[in-house]
Amino acid sequence: MRVANVGIVIVSHSPKVAEGAADMVRQMVGDSVPLAHTGGDPDGGLGTDLARILEAIEAAWSEAGVVVLVDLGGAETNSEMAIEMLDEDRRGRVVVCNAPVVEGAVIAATEASGGSSLELVKRTAEELYA
Template identity: 70%
Template sequence: MSENVSIVIVSHSPEVARGAADMVREMVGEEVAVAWCGGNPEGGLGTDVAKIMEAIEAVYSDKGVAILVDLGGAETNSEMAVEMLPEERQAKIVICNAPIVEGAVMAATEASSGSDLKAVQATAEELSA
């Protein structure tokens, strides 16, 4: 596997996050590392900064990590997780303003071709334009 931009999917629902990750893997196989997380620490709907950090670390690539989120709380917690990482890693992580499922699939498809982080983010965000 060549090193590509990785994808992290963050949803308030573990089932939504897992399902989106499954769709990405179905579309691009193992060419792109994908991690997902969802749910709050008590197991209910929500997001958890620690889980987001674990997901980022699990797939971190020097080419970058594109994070896709479902709602505002997921975005806020993802921003907090990124801020808690070492500075050199923070610069290689973006949160995409894109629909979580479609954006993740499009971002991963772009990443699988070896594109850089900026191109992966732009491809995902085309869906929001």
């Protein structure tokens, strides 16, 4: 076995968008990449929740690191806060990706499925905005 593949976390304001993006990753890329998704606030409305983002990072954890795909404003700031709350040894291995959430998740997972490094997975997804 080679070193673990980078994990993917999808954070959207909408639980349906997060779930749908995760479905696309699973169907198009397969299950060789750790994957978790979260969306919506604790009351069931649109939004993002710090605790749930932390859970998602935990669920998709990989020793190779985790990239987080976010949609808008609060998803990004809450994800950054979640990363700051991680243990010191993990904090440096989780990065928010500047890429569209759906396409970015599929592209990041494709790159990750080949065993690429955290840095390369992030850079490849960010090519979408280049």
